Every structure is written in C-alpha cells, then in structure tokens.
Amino acid sequence: MLREFWLLDASYDVMGGIPEVRLWGIDRSGERVVVLDRSFRPYIYVLPDEGAEERAAKRIAGIGGKFGVIGVEIVDKKYFGKPVKAVKVTLMSPRVVPQLREAVAKLEGVREVLEADIRFYMRYMIDKGVRPCGWHSVEVEEVPNEHGWRVGKVYLAKSTPQYLGPEDPPDLRIYAFDIECYNPFGEPNADRDPIIVISVKRGGEVKVFTAEGKDDKPAIAAFIEDLQTYDPDVIVGYNSNRFDWPYLLERAKRHGLKLDVSRGGGEPTPSVYGHYSIVGRANVDLYDFAEEVYEVKVKTLDNIADYLGVKKRSERVVIEGHRIHEYWDDPSKRPLLIRYSIDDVESTYGLAEKFLPFAIQLSNIVGLPLDQVGAASVGNRVDWYLMRAAFEYGELIPNRVERPYEPYRGAIVLKPSPGVHKNVAVLDFTSMYPSLMIKYNVSPDTYVPPDEVVDDSLIHVAPEVGHRFRRDPPGFYKKVLESLLEARRGIRVKMKGLNPDSPEYRLLDERQRALKVVANASYGYCGWVGARWYKREVAEATTAWGRKTITETIALARKLGLRVIYGDTDSVFVVYEPEKVETLVKAINEQLNLDIKVDKVYVKIFFTEAKKRYCGLLEDGRVDVVGLEAVRGDWAEIAKEVQERVIELILKEGDVGEAVNYVRRVIEDLRNGRIPFEKLIIWKSLGKGLDEYEVEAAHVAAAKRLIESGYRVAKGGKIGFVIVSGSGRLADKAVPYIMLKSMSEVDLDYYVRKQVIPAAMRVLEYFGVKENQLLETGQRTLLDFFGG
DNA sequence: ACTAGGCGGGG
DNA sequence: GTGTACGCCTAGT
Numbered sequence: 001m002l003r004e005f006w007l008l009d010a011s012y013d014v015m016g017g018i019p020e021v022r023l024w025g026i027d028r029s030g031e032r033v034v035v036l037d038r039s040f041r042p043y044i045y046v047l048p049d050e051g052a053e054e055r056a057a058k059r060i061a062g063i064g065g066k067f068g069v070i071g072v073e074i075v076d077k078k079y080f081g082k083p084v085k086a087v088k089v090t091l092m093s094p095r096v097v098p099q100l101r102e103a104v105a106k107l108e109g110v111r112e113v114l115e116a117d118i119r120f121y122m123r124y125m126i127d128k129g130v131r132p133c134g135w136h137s138v139e140v141e142e143v144p145n146e147h148g149w150r151v152g153k154v155y156l157a158k159s160t161p162q163y164l165g166p167e168d169p170p171d172l173r174i175y176a177f178d179i180e181c182y183n184p185f186g187e188p189n190a191d192r193d194p195i196i197v198i199s200v201k202r203g204g205e206v207k208v209f210t211a212e213g214k215d216d217k218p219a220i221a222a223f224i225e226d227l228q229t230y231d232p233d234v235i236v237g238y239n240s241n242r243f244d245w246p247y248l249l250e251r252a253k254r255h256g257l258k259l260d261v262s263r264g265g266g267e268p269t270p271s272v273y274g275h276y277s278i279v280g281r282a283n284v285d286l287y288d289f290a291e292e293v294y295e296v297k298v299k300t301l302d303n304i305a306d307y308l309g310v311k312k313r314s315e316r317v318v319i320e321g322h323r324i325h326e327y328w329d330d331p332s333k334r335p336l337l338i339r340y341s342i343d344d345v346e347s348t349y350g351l352a353e354k355f356l357p358f359a360i361q362l363s364n365i366v367g368l369p370l371d372q373v374g375a376a377s378v379g380n381r382v383d384w385y386l387m388r389a390a391f392e393y394g395e396l397i398p399n400r401v402e403r404p405y406e407p408y409r410g411a412i413v414l415k416p417s418p419g420v421h422k423n424v425a426v427l428d429f430t431s432m433y434p435s436l437m438i439k440y441n442v443s444p445d446t447y448v449p450p451d452e453v454v455d456d457s458l459i460h461v462a463p464e465v466g467h468r469f470r471r472d473p474p475g476f477y478k479k480v481l482e483s484l485l486e487a488r489r490g491i492r493v494k495m496k497g498l499n500p501d502s503p504e505y506r507l508l509d510e511r512q513r514a515l516k517v518v519a520n521a522s523y524g525y526c527g528w529v530g531a532r533w534y535k536r537e538v539a540e541a542t543t544a545w546g547r548k549t550i551t552e553t554i555a556l557a558r559k560l561g562l563r564v565i566y567g568d569t570d571s572v573f574v575v576y577e578p579e580k581v582e583t584l585v586k587a588i589n590e591q592l593n594l595d596i597k598v599d600k601v602y603v604k605i606f607f608t609e610a611k612k613r614y615c616g617l618l619e620d621g622r623v624d625v626v627g628l629e630a631v632r633g634d635w636a637e638i639a640k641e642v643q644e645r646v647i648e649l650i651l652k653e654g655d656v657g658e659a660v661n662y663v664r665r666v667i668e669d670l671r672n673g674r675i676p677f678e679k680l681i682i683w684k685s686l687g688k689g690l691d692e693y694e695v696e697a698a699h700v701a702a703a704k705r706l707i708e709s710g711y712r713v714a715k716g717g718k719i720g721f722v723i724v725s726g727s728g729r730l731a732d733k734a735v736p737y738i739m740l741k742s743m744s745e746v747d748l749d750y751y752v753r754k755q756v757i758p759a760a761m762r763v764l765e766y767f768g769v770k771e772n773q774l775l776e777t778g779q780r781t782l783l784d785f786f787g788g
Numbered sequence: 789a790c791t792a793g794g795c796g797g798g799g
Numbered sequence: 800g801t802g803t804a805c806g807c808c809t810a811g812t
Contacts, residue, residue: 294797379801410803411799428799433802524801531801539802569799569804612798612805627806632796634808687795695793695810730809754808 003155004028004137005035006170007130008233009369010121011264011279012094019094021124023136023161024151024263024280026170026233031152032263034280035138039157040124041070042097043090044104044116045077045396052109053085059107060089067100068092079396081445081475086114086396094120114396118387119272125367126391129163133364136161150231150263150280166364167507174356175202175232176349177223179244180341182214184325186711190250196328197338198223199345202230206342217255220248227261234282234370235261236352238301238344241285241375245276275375286348288374289355298633298683298718301347310350316343322711322738361511365518382525383532385518389480403529408540409465411569412547414554416607416614419766421565424616425576427584428599429549432570433523434481435594436545437538443475444526444535462541463548469541476533477526481519488515546570549592556591557584566607566614576601600624604651608762615763617651629759637679639755642666646760656767663760663774667752673743680751681720681737689715698723698734706736723750 005025012021019042023035048056053074061072071090076083091100101116118126130136140155180197181188194216198209200223207226209219227235237244245268252259252267259267263280271277275285290296290304306313317340319327327337363373366381367388373381390397429435436442440460448454448468459468469475474482491512498505525531527539546569553572554564560580566573574581581598588596602624605616613627623644629635630643642663649659669675684699690713693700702721703713713719721734725747733747740746757774764774 377800382801408803413799413804432799521801524803526801527803528801543803571799610806626799627797629807631798634796684795693793697794697809699795729811758807 001140001142002137003033003035003140004135004164005033005161006135007132008282009280009371010125010130010132011277012121012124014093014095017092019092019120021121022264022279023130023157025136026172027153030170032150032231032233032280033153033155034149034151034263035140035155035157035161036143037124037157037161039160040127041090041092042094042120042123043071043088044097044101045075045114046087046089046104046110047079047084047112047114047396048087049109049111053087056107056109057087059109060087060104063103063107064089064091067096067103069100076394077396078394080398081395081443081473084396112399114399117399118397122367122384126388128160130161131163131166131364131367132369133169133360134166135164135168137164138162147265149265150228166361166511167504169360169507172233172356173202173230174234174236174349174352175200175227175230176236176345176352177201177227177240177244178237178341178345178348179247180324180337181247182211182325182328183322186322186706186709188247190247190254195219195247195251196324197341199338199341200226201345201349202232206345208338208342210338216251217257220252220255220257220259223248224252224257224259224261231263232281234284234352234356235278236284236286236348236356238290238348238351239285239287240283241275242287245283271372273372273375273377273380275371277371282370284352284356284359284371284374286351286355286374289359290351298720301344301351305347305350308351308354310354311343311347316340316347320738357506358510358513361507362514362517365511365514378521379525379528379530382518382521386476386480386533389483390476393476393479395476398532400530400532403534405529406536408527408536408543409547410543412550412567413569413611414564414567415611416566416573416609418607418609420604420606421575421602422604423576424565424573424602424605425581426599426602427553427572427574427581427596429570430595430597431485431519432546432549432594433542434485434519436542436549437523437526438478438481438485439593440541440545441469441471441475441478442538442541442545443469443477444533444538446470446475446478447535447537462544464544465537465540467537467541467544477522477538481522484515484519488512488519491515549594552592553584553588553596556587560584560587565605568612571599573605606647606651606763606766608766615647615651621652623648623651628762634682634684635759636682636751636755638666638670638675638751639759641679642756643759643763646763650763650767656764656769659760659764660769660773663756663764664777667756667774668777670751670756671748673748675751677722677737677740677743677746680722680746682722683718683720685718686713686715696729696731698730701731702734702736705734705739709736709739711736723747 005027007023007025009024018038021037027033057072069091073088074085075088077086097116101113105113138157138161139159143154143156145154177200179195182193182196194211194214196211198219200207209222211219249259262278268276268278276283290299296303296307302313305311317336319340327333363370366385368384387397446469461468491508495508523542557564557574562580563575585596602616607614615625617623625631630640646659649655699719703719706713720737722737722740723733724735724745726733
C-alpha cells in the first residue's frame, strides 16, 4: 500500500547483519509512524592514481572479504569539476566503514578515500532525495511492532520514498520543559543537588512536578511518565542540551530511573554538534536560535522572551539564578519559585512558536534533521547543503582537512566626514558577495593555478590579487548560489498572491529567510579553513572584486555630482538627490550588472571621525545607532542609556543645552546612589579558558573570583561585574555582581568618569561641549551654556 | 608614551 | 569553530 509521511527524525541500526534506516514521521491521518528501509547499503569512494583504477579495484576486492564488501565498481564522477574514475566500494555494515577506510587508504595506488565520513542515515537521505520536515510517499507493508516502539504503525518500505515537498506540515505536538535545581553553593551540581521543580507545557496545559523536600525521584518519575503519555513530536527547552538534559540524566541515573523518553525506547544520547538525540522525536534547544537574535545582548530566557513579545519581563517573576535555593528553603517563598518556573516554561513554549517554523524550513533546505539544524554551526549547515548539491551534480565530496589559518584582505571602509549631515540616503548592494561569485564564476573548481597557461579570453582575473577563474563551465558555487537565489525569487513571487495572515504565506516567508541565510553564509564559508570546499583564493578574489565594485560605485556617484559621506563593504552613503541617485542605480545595473537600491534615508545622520560608528534619525522618527557605546554589550546600562538619550536630544530636538543638563542630572543621581545597581553591571564574554589569558583583564579577574566561590564559569560565558572602590588596577576592583555585598562598595566615581562621561562626550564633543561642563553641578539655561 | 591583548558589533 | 575591518579599553612596559 502507498503511504505518505512527513519526516521528523532519522536513525539507523543493524538488524541481523542488515542495516535498517528508520524514518520517524507523521502520516496524513496524523498517526505517528516509522518507515523501515532495509534496502540501502553503505559505500565509500576510492580515488586511485590515474590509470590505476583496475589495479586498485582488484586490490580492494582482495581485502574486501574482511570488511563485508559486497561490491567494487569503477564509476565516472567529477572531483572539483574534473571528470575522474573512482572506485565505489559497497559494504554491508555502516559500522565497518571506518576500518575499511583505513585499510583501503594504505593500499598502493590509492590517492584518497572519499565520503567515508558521512553518517549512514544522512547518506541515505542524500542518495534517496529524502528531506527532513517534508512529505514523502512510499510503498509499504505493515509489520509487527516487535520492539514496542512508541508509534501507531511500523512499516517496511517496499519502494524508495518519493519526496513530495514541504507544504502543509502536520500539526506537531510540542512539549516544552524547564527544570530548577537546588543550588546553595552557586552553580548546581548534579552529584549533590536535587532538581526541585520541573515545569512542562504541552498544548494549552501547564504542569508542575516538584521534589519532596530534597528528594527529586518522584518529580523525575512523574516527568518521564508525563512525557511518554503526551508523546510529543518536538521537545523544546532553553539551553537544554547544555544543562537540563545532562542534569536530568545524571539525577535519573542516581535514582536508578531510566529517562526513557524516546520513541525507539531509550534515553537521550549525546550526539553531533553537542545536541542530545531523542530517537523518533526532535529535541530542539531554542537557545541555539536565540543566539542569532543579535539585538539582545545577554541572551537569558526572560530577555529573549521579552524582546520577542512572548512574555514581558515586567509581567513575570524574575529570580536571580543564584538565589533559587532560598525560595525552596523558605516555604512562604515556594509559590513564587513555582510561578517563576511556570513563567520560564511558558516563555520557552512561546519561543518555540516563534522559532520552529523557521527551524523547520532551514532543516528542510539544509537537509539536517530538525534537532540537529539548530545545534549545527553556520559552517556545518552550509557544508550539508553543499553535500546534497554535490551529489546531484555527480561531484565527489571533498574530505574535511585540517589546515593552517591563512589571513587575507577583506572589505573597504571609507573614512566618514564627521559631524551632522542632513538627508542622507544609504545605497546597498543586494547579496553583493554571492552576486560577485556568480558573476565571475568564483569557485574552487574554476580556479586556474598560476602555472597553468590559459588564454585571457577564457578567464576572469580578480583585481589586485590576480587570481584567475574560468568563465565556463559554471562552477560549483555559481550553480549552487544561482539555484538558491532563484528559489528565493520564486517564493517571493508566490507570496505576492497570498494573504499575509495565511499559514501558507508564513511558511514561504520563513522559507525565503532560510534560503537567504544559506546564500549569505556561503562567502564566509568559502574562506573558513574548516570548510570542505575551502579555497583561500576564492574568498580573497571575492573580497577583491567587492573592493573594486564599491570603489567604482563611489567614483560613479561623485561623477554624477552626489556627495559621498561614507561607505562600508557594500553600502554607500550619499546626500540624497533622488534623480541623481536613480541615475546611479540604473548605471550600476547596466555597467556592473549588479543590483543596488536605496535601503534607507536618514533625515539627519551624525558621524564621529571613527569608522563603523554613527547614529541617524530616520524619516519615521526612529533612531539608528551603529557601533557606538549605546548598542554595545560591554558598557554599563547607565552609560548606554545616557548616550542614547543624548543622541535623541541632539538628533530629534537639536538641543545641545538640554543634553548637557540631562547628563548632569544623571551624574548627580549616580553620585547620590539613585541609580539602581543593575544599571552598573558591565557584561563581557570570556573568549577563552581562564588559564589561557596573557593579561588580567577586569572580566577575567571577576571570573576567577566566581570560580573561587564555587561557581562554574565556562569559555564563552558572559561575566557580569561591577567596579568597587579601592586602589590598584581595574581588574583588582572588578567584583562579580552576584557577589556584591552592598551598594556602598561601588566606585561611583568610576561610573561617572569612565562610563557616563565618555559615552556622552563621544557625541557631545562635536558640539563644543567640554568634559568639565558635564561635571559642573546645577542646571543651566541654553543661554548660559552658549554664553559661558 | 607607547604597544599588545581582548572584545564586540557590523557590513 | 563562516569571513575581515575597526575602535576602544586596559594591562603592561
């Protein structure tokens, strides 16, 4: 019989010597199913010395018996665009591939072993054109559910699943969870500290499981049972891969409980990209997607939920992490802790509604299962996208190789003309790097090495760096990027005919975003030494063409009589004269065959002498701040707030005197202890391990103090500290904010002189304000200000 | 007075 | 573990 299913997760096992791919999904009637495919066998490619294919094949066949090899054939493939003969070696068991790979690599006449590092179910999906988060139809036969898997039907595939598309996804059962742990010693430790609250939300319902005193066994058992009963398709948490799952697993183990929450029977297992795999379901850590919300500096759950409008911070219980145990020990405070946990799980559920539609499209496009695509880095996502493309083009997939880092030149940034400018248009190239890669056919497989003689008419030569690329045939990157941009264009056309409130529209919008994300990541990817399709010359040539493009654009703008104020990478800021700008846009289109458009118009824009730092007032009254302290995460909130207000007063009101008065008032408030201490916290990330630092910076010293007090501090973590009074280096005065005993310890003078004043002066100095004017007390009138 | 280390945000 | 360019702070000499 023919069945249609939507693919949620893939796994495999070897049953009686036969590999079995398991496709976990949902059928058209909403039943949860698994489709088993026993027809596929693993294989690798061997690239022999040229002309030695037959001999290599014989040698491989000779040792094949030991590895369960069932096929050795010579096939025609391409490797970096060049036709090659490769030996395809097929075997029975995916588990033997690593050994086979090693043995074959040692054989005489073998240049390279390829595609031996692709996980079996990924290999299957690529070869069969099967895509996660999409519908497939397949001829099946129902078989008994021998293993007691948590599905309605077990099917054995009788044909290759046919991919149908991503439209009309099924209603997914989503299960959000969050745990709170007892933490009297700072960071909770699973060997010692119990879980005190587990909150879950599924459908519209919230449930809370609590420990009995310090005994968390009943809560964990109840959680396991609840999860099994609800039988979710997607399990979401916030930082669950790095905290909740390992903690739960450890606690369950101590109690002799099995955290048996998968559909295939088994616990969550640590898997690729640092995620936990839960067979048959998608375990999605929403923190992975929150990381890409650049507007939020400190990515706590409450901050992200607040920013995205999921749950206002003001309308929820906020408890400082290190105080959680106090709320457990004090029975009168417990209800607050419960409420806090519920607010967290509701926020998590809300985030799932925001992020999952995008995650689903990204998974479908990139080809990584839903639970991996978020955890995978940008580079890995592009890698998998390209591996699918390579398969379609008959290209062999290059191995990952460790290479030394090779720096190369990047983009051009113009020196801005400082001060206030009125009516400034920002012209932006659309997808400049992908467009240039397409235009000049920049790709590892079109690259012509310096020693090769080729007629000039057949190549593009990159400016400055001189790298050469063949004009024809289209290279790997060109083909991939063209199809990405084309798919995106097609979707945007489709969207025009749809109601923006319809689910179809939302799906397409998320899909075009995902396509854009992959296309825009490809330049960075090609210059990443870890990329399978890495080629320094490709990245270097692309930026060189970028520099030429922007330089020519500026020259053209000036020739047309436009005043150029600033430019960076792929954007040019000009004093807005609509007719001239229109002429420029057309000329760029015709002469360079690239798209440039007016991205925004600033009524007023202010530049300091520094590059990459400015602020501007948009036509709709919004203020853009770029690069300045107000938008940086490593300044105290009070400094950012002051600068933001100063910018507003200057750009919107044009009132320098009021800006000065405002700063004075803040300084006075600060000195009188009227500024809440949260606004004095400075956040900085730990870029490396604590022992790797050459100099003792303030945040490093603060992190060491945290460790001494029993907190765990990891590489990449954010350290929040305040500066306290005392002598010596700043580092000697940096105290983690959670260890501050009293507000009276704070060095208010530091905040005045090193935070508020510099942030304000960054802007005000261009208006003739002197630092000591900010330090004077009392309010002044505008007249006083300009008079004295 | 100077350089180097470190970090963040942005095109 | 996608890229480079840039500014600015502080430590350290």
